[in-house]
Amino acid sequence: MNKKEFIDILKNQLYGLPKEDIDEILYDYEEHFSVGLGRGKLEDEISKELGDPKKIAKSYKAHIVIENAQNNPTPTNIVKAVIATIALGLFNLIFVLGPFIGLVGVLIGLFGAALGITVAGIGAFFGSIFAPVFGGNVSVNPIGAAFMGIGTTALGILFLILNIYVVKFAYKGTVKYLKYNIDIIKK
Numbered sequence: 630m631n632k633k634e635f636i637d638i639l640k641n642q643l644y645g646l647p648k649e650d651i652d653e654i655l656y657d658y659e660e661h662f663s664v665g666l667g668r669g670k671l672e673d674e675i676s677k678e679l680g681d682p683k684k685i686a687k688s689y690k691a692h693i694v695i696e697n698a699q700n701n702p703t704p705t706n707i708v709k710a711v712i713a714t715i716a717l718g719l720f721n722l723i724f725v726l727g728p729f730i731g732l733v734g735v736l737i738g739l740f741g742a743a744l745g746i747t748v749a750g751i752g753a754f755f756g757s758i759f760a761p762v763f764g765g766n767v768s769v770n771p772i773g774a775a776f777m778g779i780g781t782t783a784l785g786i787l788f789l790i791l792n793i794y795v796v797k798f799a800y801k802g803t804v805k806y807l808k809y810n811i812d813i814i815k816k
Contacts, residue, residue: 631672632662635682642686646693654689687717691811699804707803714807725810732799739792747785754778 630638639658643651658679665675679685691713698706711729715721757774 630676632676635662635672635676635679639682639686642683643689646690650689650693658685684717687713688811691717691807695804695807695811698807699801702797702800707800710804710807714810717811721810725807728806729803732803736792736796736799739795740789743785743788743792745785746788747782750778750781750783750785752778753781 636655636658640651640655643654646654661679662672662675665678666672676682691710694706694713695710698710711725714725754775755778757769757771757778761771
């Protein structure tokens with residue numbers, strides 16, 4: 630493939646990235662061709678050494694999406710980063726998607742447990758207050774049960790706060806893992 634074909638394919642595959650990023654990437658590959666031609670190589674040889682322009686574009690897109698996820702942490706950005714990394718190959722489907730789904734499942738479970746503890750504490754508090762009023766069978770001291778409900782609610786809220794920090798840590802860890810994964814693929 631000659632230089633024009635290589636650059637055209639690369640440019641088309643980089644569609645959707647910011648113009649300044651596309652211009653910088655294309656400039657770098659123009660330089661690769663200039664240096665190679667200066668050393669007496671043919672355009673076909675240079676394009677073979679550089680690799681498939683479609684794979685190069687996917688790698689750049691994944692890298693930029695991961696950087697965006699790191700600089701602007703939102704659930705949408707991390708999902709886009711995971712999808713962009715998976716698009717790089719079958720290896721990533723196994724080693725990125727599996728752990729990501731497992732991590733999301735654990736985080737949802739932790740939030741569910743925290744929410745359950747909080748709701749149970751609220752229920753215990755109001756149950757201890759209203760049970761004597763409505764003639765419920767109270768086998769414990771209502772004041773002690775009310776304080777137990779307050780304590781359980783506070784524990785649930787603390788667990789929710791802890792989960793927020795766990796999510797932030799997991800987000801940063803996921804971004805680092807995606808970067809590491811892309812580095813492995815490039816080598």
